[in-house]
Amino acid sequence: MAASKSRPPQMPRDQAPPAPPAKIRAGMGDVESDFVEVWSDEDHARATGLSSILREDGTADAKAVPALDAAALREIYRGMVRIRIIDERLLALQRQGRIGFYAEARGQEAAVIGAVAALAADDFVVPAHRELGAVLYRGLPLRAFVAQLFGNANDIARGRQMPVHPGAPRSLNYLPPSSCVATQLPQATGIAWAAKILKKKTVVLGYLGEGGTSAEDFHAGMNFAAVYHTPVVFLCQNNQWAISTPAGAQSASETFAIKALAYGMPGVRVDGNDVFAVYAATRAAVDHARAGGGPTLIEAVTYRLGAHSTSDDPTRYRPDETLQWTRKDPIARFRTWLLASGTIDEAADVALRAAIEEELREAIDAEENVGPPPLESLIEDVFAEPTAALREQLADLQRIRGKR
Secondary structure, three states: OOOOOOOOOOOOOOOOOOOOOOOEEOOOOOOOOOOEEOOOHHHHHHHHOOEOOEOOOOOEOOOOOOOOOHHHHHHHHHHHHHHHHHHHHHHHHHHOOOOOOOOOOOOOHHHHHHHHOOOOOOOEEEOOOOOHHHHHHHOOOHHHHHHHHHOOOOOOOOOOOOOOOOOOOHHHOEOOOOOOOOOHHHHHHHHHHHHHHOOOOOOEEEEEEHHHHHOHHHHHHHHHHHHOOOOEEEEEEEOOEEOOEEHHHOOOOOOOOOHHHHHOOOEEEEEOOOHHHHHHHHHHHHHHHHOOOOOEEEEEEOOOOOOOOOOOOHHHOOOOOHHHHHOOOHHHHHHHHHHHHOOOOHHHHHHHHHHHHHHHHHHHHHHOOOOOOOHHHHHOOOOOOOOHHHHHHHHHHHHHHHOO
């Protein structure tokens, strides 16, 4: 409901009603007020509606399209297509037994790229585990990502993270993904709080899935962000299924975005397959945060076309909804708009896809046969200098392996 109001009793017809009390915000100390405005009708509408700019047929109201130049539009499209091609090829690689694990973002490309494209270079990205496209968009070389899948000697994390959890150079301001549900949200809030204390204009984008809203860390991150007015944007990808739990069984709230209002921050609900709607909502939230307005929760309504991961079989628990959602494909509708606007043509699209395919083939060829990280790396990167005990343990391991 949009507002909780205690109404005065009905007055006799021959008496004038008393003047209505001033609207005040609900909170400690004002619970006995005659009139309590919990949130406005406009707040409620933003959190329960579904903002959209780019229609499913690829048309859009020109006045509502974000003011992006042709180069930026092509880069966003490239980022989305890159995710799709990489997902399809690396899923096959896992099924062939050449990598151990993979998790797709197929169908969610607009939510991933539309959000990260709205950031400035100095802003931070704190991902969940389906946002590999965001770090590639920020500049991580594809070979570095592929090396992480193999866990080889070229892996930035030296094989210490599970696949599809790439590390990145600090200059990219991208934290390694987290598979522990919602643990990244207090971290996102903490980075934003540090930026505020240091009086920097940095904004933090924290991704999560709708399943994360049931975790304790979601509450901790949201509540802290609202209380301390930190410059963080939470982007919830509501892809309808958290492994085997449908969104309807995840929460009794009307929407996921409406949860923001209870914490005291704006909640916005958008079509997550509309890259323009995601970009516009994220950009508005980022500008709001950078200007000192505090956090925002955005719910991007989308769909996970594939399995939760290669360890999952969605046919065991999920009805076949893929045809319905394929008609809403975020890449297809954006491609239609780009072609109609003259931003790309058919030849350019074909060349783009071929270039991505070739880049990926070269990365796999270069990284698949690279050996594992050196054994010595097991005791590095914890202390400035490995302790005597660690060196002794490493020597024992080397001796044991030498007997093979």
